[in-house]
Amino acid sequence: MSDSPRRYAQSAALFARAAAVVPGGIYGHMAPTLMVPGESPYFAARSEGARYWDADGNEFLDFLCGYGPNLLGYGHPEVEEAAARQARDANCLNHPTARFVELAERMTALVDFAAWAVFGKNGADLTTWAIQVAREHTGRKKILRVAGAYHGAHAWCSPGHGGWIEEDRAHIHTFPWNDLDAFRDFVRRHPGEVAGVITTAWHHPNFSPAELPKPGFFAGLVETCRAEGIVFILDDVRSGFRLHHGGSHRFFPGCEPDLAVYCKALANGHPISAAVGRSFLRKAAARVFLTGSYWNSAVPMAAALKTLEVAERDDAVGRIAKLGARFRAGLHAAAARHGIAASLSGHDSMPNWNFADDPNSYRAQAFACEAMRRGVFFHPHHNWFLCAAHTEADIDHAVAVADAVFAAMNSDAVVPAEH
Amino acid sequence: MTPLPPDELLARLHLEAVLPTLGELPGEWTRAARLTRRGRLDVELRAGRDLATRVRLRDGLLRVAPGGGAPAVRLAWKDHRSFNALLRDERPRRLPRVERGLWRVPMLVRLGRMMAEFSAVMNPPDAALERDAKRARAHVRLALNVLLRALPILAAHDAPTRRALAGGPAGLILLAVPSADYSAWIRLDADAASAGRGDPPAPPDARIIFRDVASAARLLRGALDPATAVGLGWVRIEGALLLADLLDVLLARSDAFLGRPPA
Numbered sequence: 001m002s003d004s005p006r007r008y009a010q011s012a013a014l015f016a017r018a019a020a021v022v023p024g025g026i027y028g029h030m031a032p033t034l035m036v037p038g039e040s041p042y043f044a045a046r047s048e049g050a051r052y053w054d055a056d057g058n059e060f061l062d063f064l065c066g067y068g069p070n071l072l073g074y075g076h077p078e079v080e081e082a083a084a085r086q087a088r089d090a091n092c093l094n095h096p097t098a099r100f101v102e103l104a105e106r107m108t109a110l111v112d113f114a115a116w117a118v119f120g121k122n123g124a125d126l127t128t129w130a131i132q133v134a135r136e137h138t139g140r141k142k143i144l145r146v147a148g149a150y151h152g153a154h155a156w157c158s159p160g161h162g163g164w165i166e167e168d169r170a171h172i173h174t175f176p177w178n179d180l181d182a183f184r185d186f187v188r189r190h191p192g193e194v195a196g197v198i199t200t201a202w203h204h205p206n207f208s209p210a211e212l213p214k215p216g217f218f219a220g221l222v223e224t225c226r227a228e229g230i231v232f233i234l235d236d237v238r239s240g241f242r243l244h245h246g247g248s249h250r251f252f253p254g255c256e257p258d259l260a261v262y263c264k265a266l267a268n269g270h271p272i273s274a275a276v277g278r279s280f281l282r283k284a285a286a287r288v289f290l291t292g293s294y295w296n297s298a299v300p301m302a303a304a305l306k307t308l309e310v311a312e313r314d315d316a317v318g319r320i321a322k323l324g325a326r327f328r329a330g331l332h333a334a335a336a337r338h339g340i341a342a343s344l345s346g347h348d349s350m351p352n353w354n355f356a357d358d359p360n361s362y363r364a365q366a367f368a369c370e371a372m373r374r375g376v377f378f379h380p381h382h383n384w385f386l387c388a389a390h391t392e393a394d395i396d397h398a399v400a401v402a403d404a405v406f407a408a409m410n411s412d413a414v415v416p417a418e419h
Numbered sequence: 420m421t422p423l424p425p426d427e428l429l430a431r432l433h434l435e436a437v438l439p440t441l442g443e444l445p446g447e448w449t450r451a452a453r454l455t456r457r458g459r460l461d462v463e464l465r466a467g468r469d470l471a472t473r474v475r476l477r478d479g480l481l482r483v484a485p486g487g488g489a490p491a492v493r494l495a496w497k498d499h500r501s502f503n504a505l506l507r508d509e510r511p512r513r514l515p516r517v518e519r520g521l522w523r524v525p526m527l528v529r530l531g532r533m534m535a536e537f538s539a540v541m542n543p544p545d546a547a548l549e550r551d552a553k554r555a556r557a558h559v560r561l562a563l564n565v566l567l568r569a570l571p572i573l574a575a576h577d578a579p580t581r582r583a584l585a586g587g588p589a590g591l592i593l594l595a596v597p598s599a600d601y602s603a604w605i606r607l608d609a610d611a612a613s614a615g616r617g618d619p620p621a622p623p624d625a626r627i628i629f630r631d632v633a634s635a636a637r638l639l640r641g642a643l644d645p646a647t648a649v650g651l652g653w654v655r656i657e658g659a660l661l662l663a664d665l666l667d668v669l670l671a672r673s674d675a676f677l678g679r680p681p682a
Contacts, residue, residue: 012651012652015650015651016651019643019647019650019651023644023647024644024646024647024650025646025647025650025651026650027646031646031649031650032646032649032650033645033646033649033650033656033660034660037649037650037652037655037656038652038655042650161583161664161667161668207659207660207661359624359659360590360624360625360658360659360662361658361659361660362657362658365657365658381660
């Protein structure tokens, strides 16, 4: 792998074409603005395992994994074979296929509290539906969410500034992560008004270190929910099936959701999301209309079934955790060697890397920029992801690149991004 | 600070952000400099009851500043909308009253010529910006100056701007167009915004650097959204992206009032 500066002529040319016909050029979380413009690729071409090649042919050892969907490795042969086989038979028809039933059965067997399952395409399809179910079940309006948490790009929760009105969020309220007192205080001040609370399994905001749940946080939250008849929704879209084969709630003591939403790791890159719930929510779930043109497509369901099978058989969670621990130890040691104050936070399978005294991310941007120049893709602002296709050699190589970048940062050899 | 009705807020923006920038025109635009070498001018433009800006030219020095006084000529618009129409090149519903200095009204001819030069720099056709580097440079520098003056006003009196500030991060932004020898800073806080020319008073939390004058001109005139401009390399953003994102929201509010001619 070359450590010469990357060249992005094809990415730039494609972006110029996109700019003429697409608002923003590339919108959303893949927008160049959020990476290191000029020093990161804008368009990808192909992928394999833990690597991908951009439109210019630059190779990257990837620590973003498509923002999470790559659990087993890009283009995992068994998953792709299952998807291809299903595609030969049927995909989008007048009816669901048997895969629909099989996947619902698999999900309810896999997730300990699940009595039923439904499917969508993206996380936000079902986080939004989940709060509707909570409202339908309780007959209440208010939804509590954690400030700064991401639940999708719908009007009630989009982090964007445009396209929503105050009325969209008239009954959406926030409390700080881990602040059980604030949560309880809100519930106390609004007796009989809170339909649901939605949280992620741990707090993993962009631009900031991740925060794991404090001991007792989830237990206290669940206790209040049970006492007040509030539906606890776990947004496990990003972390689901990375921490535990049965869902992230199994990893955190006391986390006992009534409804959980999964997406990213579910089908190793094939488009599908799922929600599962306790039996007491079944009637409300049946009353909240849920559909989309492709939501019953069989190919992603076949891919999901195979992904879950392979992940459990090969202990993907255990393998990623082991690699993550090696990564954490290596990065911390490298940073310490260079006297750089920085640390990984969150869970090892999808850690946040943050420099101390870097509230504006200048150092994070310089670090990611230099790593990309050396062929390792670290996102400057978003949590990273590990996948089961990473090897110990990959981890060691990434640590060695980070070590070289730390040395460059200390010697002021970091060159600003070019355009 | 209290939110203002849209017409009154626009009038304030015209009087306290746009017109004061006229005072900088002679330093940026030779034809305007020639106009100010001779003659005298002392005109107050007043909109509604208490909004006014005074344009004074004396000894070759042009000064435009909000506030009233005892000018040679006072033009007063009873309603804000009619005053705004003047600045937007629209037909006003009502003409202004000459409240003072009727016999000195010929002064307005000189003011009109200056305003025409101002408009030629602030609102030129795209083609003029493409072929005239000096005009493009002046346009960018003055348009940014308008922005620096507009943001604190919007932060004080525009409800959507105030909501955005209250819900967004606070911090200091460096804005630079190196090829136009231009730098400025903008400070955003939960309930206010401030801005100034030159180097920021502290290390900036975010840096927004335009690649060149042409890119800045295109972006300021709304030819492209900032996200696309970043991808194309017209502008580089470093540091606190959320702060830069908040500034984008404020720019959109400024746009909503002062508008940008279509590219």
